Amino acid sequence: MEIDTYDVAIIGGGPAGSTAATLLARAGRRVVVLERDKFPRFHIGESLLPFSMQTFDRLGVREKLDRTFLPKFGGEIVAACGTKGVKFYFKDGFRSRRDRSYQVTRSEFDKLLLDHSRENGAEVREETDVKNIAFENERVRVDIENSAGADETIEARYLLDCSGRQTVLGNFYNLKKNYDHLQKFSVFAHYENVDRPEGIDGTLIRMVRGLDRWFWMIPLTTTRMSIGVVMDTATFRAMKLSPETALEQCIDEQPMVLERMKRAERVSPVYSAGDYSYRNTKLFGDRWLLAGDAAGFIDPVFSSGVFLAIISAEKAADTLDEVLRDESRKRRLFKKYARTVDYIMDIYLTIVNSWYRRGKEFIEVFLNPTDTMQIAAAVNAVLAGNEGKSLAIKWRMWLFYFFVNAQRFLPLSPRLSLVPKKETSPSPAEPVGAIL
Ligand SMILES: Cc1cc2nc3c(=O)[nH]c(=O)nc-3n(C[C@H](O)[C@H](O)[C@H](O)COP(=O)(O)OP(=O)(O)OC[C@H]3O[C@@H](n4cnc5c(N)ncnc54)[C@H](O)[C@@H]3O)c2cc1C
Known part of the structure; x- marks a missing residue:
C-alpha cells in the first residue's frame, strides 16, 4: 500500500x-x-x-x-467584597501599539x-x-x-x-x-441576557476576585456571556456538589456576579475542567x-x-x-x-503564581492604581501579551512583584476582605486607564 x-x-x-x-x-x-x-x-x-x-x-x-x-478593549477586576474595582484598557499599556483583541x-x-x-x-x-x-x-x-x-x-x-x-x-x-501548587478546578457555562455596560466597557472581560475563588464574565456576542468560576480542586471536592449545582451556588453567593444576572438564562450545559496546569x-x-x-x-x-x-x-x-x-x-x-x-x-507562570500565592496582597496592590513610574502600564502590557523582553518592562515588573510581596507586611495599599457582602451596591469599578 x-x-x-x-x-x-x-x-x-x-x-x-x-x-x-x-x-x-x-x-x-x-x-x-x-x-x-x-x-x-x-x-x-x-x-x-x-x-x-x-x-x-x-x-x-x-x-x-x-x-x-466582538472586539475586547481590556478588562475589569473587581474585589468580591464590592468595595473596589479597576478597569484597564489595552491602549494604556506600556508603549502600547494595540488597543484590542477579540472575545470569541x-x-x-x-x-x-x-x-x-x-x-x-x-x-x-x-x-x-x-x-x-x-x-x-x-x-x-x-x-x-x-x-x-x-x-x-x-x-x-x-x-x-x-x-x-x-x-x-x-x-x-x-x-x-503537573504544577502541584496549581491544582485548580473550573465550572462554566454560557448565558443569555446578562447585564453589561454600554459601549467599549461592555466588551471588557470582568473578573471577580474572592478569597478562595475567582469568576470570569466574558461577553461573547451582543447578548451571550461566558461565566465561570475557578477554585482549588480540594475546595470543589469538599462542596460535594455536581458541577451544575456548584456553579449555581457559587454565583448565588457572589453579589458582584449576581448583580448582572437578574434576567440571565443559562443556554449551554455546565462544563467543568480540572488538572490542567x-x-x-x-x-x-x-x-x-x-x-x-x-x-x-x-x-x-x-x-x-x-x-x-x-x-x-x-x-x-x-x-x-x-x-x-x-x-x-x-x-x-x-x-x-x-x-x-x-x-x-x-x-505567565510568574504572574499566575503571584495571583494565587499572594492572593489578597496581589489584588490589594492591583486594585490600587497609581501610575508611579509607569509600573501599572507595564503590568497592563504584560497582560496584553508583551513578552516583557525589554529592560524597561522587566524592572517595572520586578517592582510590581516587590510591592505585592511587601504588602504582606506593610499595607502600602488599603486592605480588602474579599468576602462578599450580602447587599449589592452599584459596580465599584472606575475607569482608570491603567492598573497597579
Ligand atoms: C477553564 C479554562 C478557561 C480558559 N480560558 C481561556 C481564556 O479565556 N483565554 C485563553 O486564551 N485561553 C483560555 N484557556 C486556555 C485555552 O483553552 C487553551 O490554551 C487553548 O485552547 C489551546 O489551544 P491549542 O490549539 O493548543 O489546543 P486545543 O484548542 O485544545 O486544540 C487541540 C486539538 O487537538 C485535538 N486532538 C487531541 N488529541 C488528538 C488525537 N489523538 N488525534 C487527533 N486530534 C487530537 C483536539 O480534538 C483539539 O481540537 C482556558 C482553559 C481552561 C481550562
Missing part, C-alpha cells in the same frame, strides 16, 4: 494546529492536520490577547475575525481558523484520531483512524504536536509535569516539536492560553520551515524554539 508523505504532520486542529498549518502551507510546505473532532465543537478559552493580532495579520485572517467576533465563541473561532488553513493549501482531516506514532529512517509514521473508522498510516518528515491537553507526545514520552520537560526531539497546550498550560487567569498557543505555533512553523530548508541547523533551531517558548510561559 502506498503511504502519503508530508513535510509536516500536525496533531490537532485547535488554534495552535491551524496557525502552524496555515503558515507552513503558505511557505509552500506539504502539511496535513489530523483532528479528532468534527468542527464546530465546544471549547473553552474565549478571551484573547492583543499580542496575537500580529499573527492574525500574518495569517491573513484579520478581516474575517473583525467581521465575526471558540466553536466558531476554531472552525474559522481551520477552514482558513484549508483555503491556504493545508490538507485538513477531521474526525481523524491519531492512534500511534513511530520514528524511523528520518521519517515519522503516524497511525490514524479515519472518519469511516478505517486504519491508515501516513508519513511525514516532522511531527508537530498541537493536541492540546491530550498532550499526545508528552504522554508517549512521559514528559508531562502542567509543562512538558522537553519541547522538542529529533523529529518533533510541541506547541500550544501540548507544550504546556498554566492557568485560565489572565487569558494567556490561546495567545501562547498561537505564538508558539507561529514560532514552530517558522522553525520547521527553516529546518526543512537546511537540516544541518536543526539542533540549534529546535533548542532556540524551546528556549523561547519556555521563556514566554515563565512570564
